[in-house]
Amino acid sequence: MSDRFYVGTRKGLFTVERNSNGWEIAKVDFLGEPATMFLQDPRDGWLYTTLTLGHFGAKLHRSGDGGKTWEECGVPTIPEGAEVPMMVFDDTGMPMSPAPQKAASLSEIWSLEAGGVDEPEVLWAGTIPAALYRSTDRGSTWELDESLFNVEARMKWFGGGKDDAGLHTICVDPRDSRHVTIAISAGGVWETHDAGESWTNIGEGLRQDYVPPDLAYAKDTQDAHRLAFSAADPNVMWVQHHNGVFHSTNGGQNFREIKDVPPAVFGFAVCAHPHDPRTAWFVPGVKDECRVPVDGKLVVTRTSDGGETFDVLRDGLPQEHCYDLVFRHGLDVDSTGERLVMGSSTGGLWVSENAGDSWTCVSNTLPQIYCVRFER
Amino acid sequence: MPRVTFTPNLRKHLDCPPSEVTGGTVREALDAVFTENSKLRGYILDDQSRVRKHVMIFVDNEVISDRNQLSDAVSPESEIYVMQALSGG
Structure with missing residues (x-):
């Protein structure tokens, strides 16, 4: 059970610990800077924080002593002369094909994950614009996954909430480190079985309602807001999609849409139970064009039966005039599946110690929260 | 020699004192600084x-015009200021 978690915010990285008084903020690093992504490597305890500096670009800092000291290390770079597509529509409302292009440049490191237990010091990073990078030296240097960067479909990808498409989810299969599944907003779900040498666009059954009907099931532009797999059974995957909730039992090859999710199927975050593949949590909002909790009441939804039914969990969460939104990386579950942490776009931070049945507010005055992660 | 001065706001991230460098363009002058301070x-x-x-760059109180190639000319007496824009915060 984890007694510590980290919160990446618009104004710094907060360390929160459980003591005799409950959960309290123990430390703030990088005060004033946008700490947009965080990783605690469970293999060696090293900490990594990405800073997305408004003026001076994306930076990566690491700590080998539990956050006592930090050093700046390398960042991914987009290849010289690379271009990304621009989303431009023709007179009929269809995206122009081929899409006009513009010069690419790294704007953000949007996801950061440790490699497998058999490949110490290996890290994966996903970026905006959408690209995948691998480091074999704890982030000192980064190598672009050229195979993914060169897939033809990349010129169809477009931004979801950001100007350019972004790679926000990296799932390293605990059974086989060379098997990696990623998700892109908006560029679909992809997997490799050879550590990134080749990629396959998976995700049959994902449906998008923000394109003309003929493109609804096109796999290469799906906006899976977040993808999560159960460590107990990595074949079980959950997607909180732009317009729905989806469930897979074959490693993301096929998804079924779950339409009856109270109070709404819209949201960004999803977490899967580490020991029970039937259990997952979501944080719903009204819908795409009204990104607030339904009726101003913040809730978490939980399924414990593989998506057949959902509990709406609200004990301890604000139930009146609440407009907190929980983004993709704003929800995490610890290694036991009992403790959850949730951070919002307006600085609300809540913890549950009973799998979401009830919640305790740690703070509602933090800066905008980008990511929360338990120590593992 | 052209003199390059950086916004004080950078100093919380890394050390970057004013430098006197050689170079006939902004690119050449900055490259000379980066040779000594790669980060x-x-x-x-x-x-x-x-x-x-x-980021805004001024040469002798004029904003540079070529932000891609950094080809704006500098003279041995030039003062180059690298500032942060008011946008982007």
């Missing part, structure tokens, strides 16, 4: 070697 490069230029969107 500074990524704070001023993006990964395509263009001036970052929210």
